[in-house]
Amino acid sequence: MPNHAAMTSEAPRAPERSFLSIRSLTKSFGPFQALKSIDLEIGEGEFVCFLGPSGCGKTTLLRAIAGLDRQTGGSIMLRGKDVSNAPPSQRDFGIVFQSYALFPNLTVADNVGYGLVNQKKPRDMIIARVSELLALVGLPDQASKYPAQLSGGQQQRVALARALATSPGLLLLDEPLSALDARVRLRLREEIRALQRRLGVTTIMVTHDQEEALSMAERIVVMNHGVIEQVGTPEEVYARPATAFVADFVGRMTFLSGVMEGATLVRVGDQALRVAEAPGFSAGQKVELGLRPEAVRLVEGAGENRLSMRITELEYLGSFVRATLEGEGASPLTLLADLPFNVMQDRAYAPGQAVIAELPASALRIFSART
C-alpha cells in the first residue's frame, strides 16, 4: 500500500535520466529488518531528502548507497553501472556527517585537500583547488586554522568543502545540520541549497526535521519502519499525504475516527462530515479523517461540515495561537485549530467560549483506519 502510493505520486515527474537507481533493496540486522524492499529512482542534479523518525531506516539507506554498510539484498545502480558490491572507494560520492568527522590534527586546508593529496595531484594544483573550495563555502581566510578553532557552522562548511573537493557525482549529507543551533541552521540551509544549485551535484540529505526537508528538497522520500511511505515534492507530501503516517509526521494533523456512510460522507461520532473525494472507500468501511490545524476556520452560522464547539485551551506559539476545540454530545470530538495572530486580535477568543468550527471538505484527508 505505501509503495503503491509512492509510485503514483512519483509518476508524473519521474526523472528522464536516472542517476541513481535502487531496486528491492533490503537490509537486516539479525532478525530486525531495517530496510524492506526499497525501490527508488533519483535523477541527475536532484536534491532529495530522506525524511523520517529515528530508526526508520533513512541513514541505513544512505550508508548502503555509500557502500559503508553493505545491503542484505537488492541492487544499486549508479549512472547505469551496478555498484551493489563495490567498496565505498569505488563509488563516486562525497559525504558529510552530523559530527563533521574533521581530522582534528590537520589544518582546514589539509582537511579539504585530504582526498586530493592521495590522487597524486601536483602541489600547486591542490593548493589552488583548496582555496577555490574554501572560497566557495565562504571561508577563504581560515585555511591554516585547526578545526577546534572554528565554530560549529564553520566546521560544517569545511566538511562540505572536503566532500566536494574530488568533484564527486553524488553528495551525501547525513543529518548535517542537527548539531548546530537554530539560527546557524537556518542560514546553512540556504547556503547548502544555493551551493547545490550552483554546482548541480546530485544530493541526498538525511534528516528527521520535516521543516528542513520541506524547505530544501526538490523531492522528499518519507520513510517509516524500513519502507518508503511516500515520494513527492514538498508540496505533494504536505498537501496530499499518501498515508496517515506521512500526514502526521510532516506537519501537524488531527485525526478523527469514522465510518463511511455514503460515497463522500463520513460519520464521526454523532456528526456527518462531507469529504471532497474518497476513492477506493465503500460504505460501512472504517476510516480515519485527517485535518491540518491551519485548515480549520471559525465561522458564524450553521452549514455543512460546521460544528458547534467550545474552546478548551489556547496555546500561544508566536505568530499564531493553537486552540483546542471540544465538541458537544455524548462522544465529543477534539480538534486543533491554528488561529493567525491577527484573527485572535480581532475576535479576542478566550477559553470556555462557544464557537462554530468549519472543517472544509477539501481539507479533510481520508485514510484507511489504522489497526
Place this chain on the structure above:
Amino acid sequence: MSANASFTRDREARVATLLLAGLAFLLVLLIAVPLWSLLSKSVQNSNGQFVGLANFARYISTPALVASLWNSIWVSSLVALIVVPLAFLYAYALTRSRMPGRGLFMAVAMTPLFAPSLLSAISLIYIFGNQGFLKSWLFGASIYGPVGIVLAEAVYCFPHALMIMVTALRLADGRLYEVAEALGTSKSRVFFTVTLPGARYGLISAIFVVFTLVITDFGIPKVIGGQFNVLATDAYKQIVGQQNFEMGAVVGLILLMPAIFAFFVDRQVQKKQVALLSARAVPYEPKPNGKRDFALLAFCLVIGGLLIGMLGMAIWASFIRYWPYNLTFTLNNYNFANFDPQGWGAYLTSLKMAGLTAIFGTTIVFFGAYLVEKTKPAPALRGFVHFLAMLPMAVPGLVLGLGYVFFVNAPWNPLGIFYGTLTVLVANTVAHFYTVAHITAVTQLKQIDAEFESVSASLKVPFWVTFRRVTVPISLPAVLDIAVYLFVNALTTVSAVIFLYGPGTKLASIAIVHMDEMGAVAAAAAMATCIVFTAMAVKLLHLALDRVVFARFQAWRKR
C-alpha cells in the same frame, strides 16, 4: 556480481583481512598455543602419553602439595581481607574528602607498582628478619613464613586494590547525596545506604583481584616464605628443581582457576558498575568537613608512610656496608659482579628486554586494536582477535611462563631454538601484559570519530593512510601510556620470565631472586633499587613528555 568478484576488487578489505589473519596467527602463537601446551602437559606422563587425570590424582594424594594449596588459599584470603578495607578507606579519603595532598597520596600509593613484588619482602627481612631492628615486635614469631608473606603481599597488592576502589567511588551520582541530605538522612545512614552500595561492585572486584594477585605471585613467597610452601613456589620447585614438568603443569592449572574465576566475576561486575551511573548523573563534590578530613588525613599518613617506608627501607639498606653491625654508607652492594656472574649485565639485559617489549608490544597492540576496532571486513576474525587479546587478563604470569616452557621445549617445535633468548622473553612479556594495553588502545580508539574511516573511503584514501596521518597522531598520548606501561611491567616482572631466561639473558628481577638465594640480600636490595629508580625515571619522563611535547607539537588540541 558475486561477492567474490567484489572481494578481489576491494584492495582495502583484502589488506585488512590479511593483516587480521596475521595478527590472529601471532596471538595464537603467543597466547593460545602456550596455554594449550600447559593444558595438554597436565594430562600426559613424562613420555608424552595421555594419562587422563592421573597427574591430578597424584597431586591430591601427595600431602605436601595439598598443604601448599591450602596455604595459598588462606594466605590469599587473609591478604584480601586486610587490603581491601584499607584500600577502600584510602580511596574514600582520596575521592570523598577535602583533605589536603590528595594527589600526592595517590602518587605515594602507586609506588609499589614501580618495584618488583619481592622488594617489600626484602624490606621486611631488614626490619623483622633475623637481624631486623624490630624483630622483637613479632613476639618470637618469624617473619619468614606466612606473616612475612601476608605483610609483603599487602604492600604489593595495595595499589591494585586502590585503583579499583577509586574508580568505583568516583562513579558517584552527586544528586543521590543531595536527595539524602534534603531528606535529613544521617551521615552514617547515607554511608550505608548510598556510598557502600554504590561501591559494592568495586569491592567484589577488588577482593578477587587481590586474591588472584597473591595466589599467583612468586617473588614474595620465594624470598620471605621460608619453609612455608605455596602453589607458586611449588610450581617453581617442580619445574626448575625436580624437572617434573607434568606436576608443574597441574599446579599451573590449579593457579589458573581463581584467575579465570576472578576474570569472569570482574566482567560481570564491570557491566553492572557502568549501569549504575546514568548519563545524567552529576559528579559528587565533597564539602569540607574538618573532623572527617583530619581523621582521614591521619589514616592516609599512616598507610602512605608504611608504603614509603617499605620502599625506603630496601633503598637505604642497599647503601649500607654490613647490616646491622656497620651502618656506614657504601656503594659496594652495587658492584654486582661480586655477587652474580652477570654483574651489571642483568640490569642491561632488563633494559633491553623492557625497551624491546615497549617497542614491539606497543606497535602490535595499537595496530591490532585499530584493526579490531576500525576496520569492517571479517567480523568473525576481528571477534577472535579481540578474544585472544582479552585472554591474558585471565592468565597469571606464572602460568603463562609455564605454558611457554612447555611450548618452546616441545620436541616437535622448531621455535625451540629461541629458548632462553631475548626473543622469547619479549614475546612472553608482550603476551603477559597484552590485555591492559589492548583495553587502553581500544578505549582511545573508541573516542575517535567512527566516521573517519568512512570519510577516507569516500575520498578514496585507504585506511592505512588515515591510520598514519590521523589516528596515530591523535592517539600519541595513549600510545605513550601503553609503551610506558609495558616498559615498567617488563622491568619489574619476575613470575613469567623466571622459567624462560637463558645463560646470556638473565634479567635484573631474576638476579634479585638469585642474589637473595645466595644470602646477598644487600645486593638484591641494590638491584631492586636500580629497577625502582629506572621505572620511576621512565614514568617521570613520561609525565614530562606529556606536558612539553604535547604542548608544543599538538597545537591543534588548543581552542
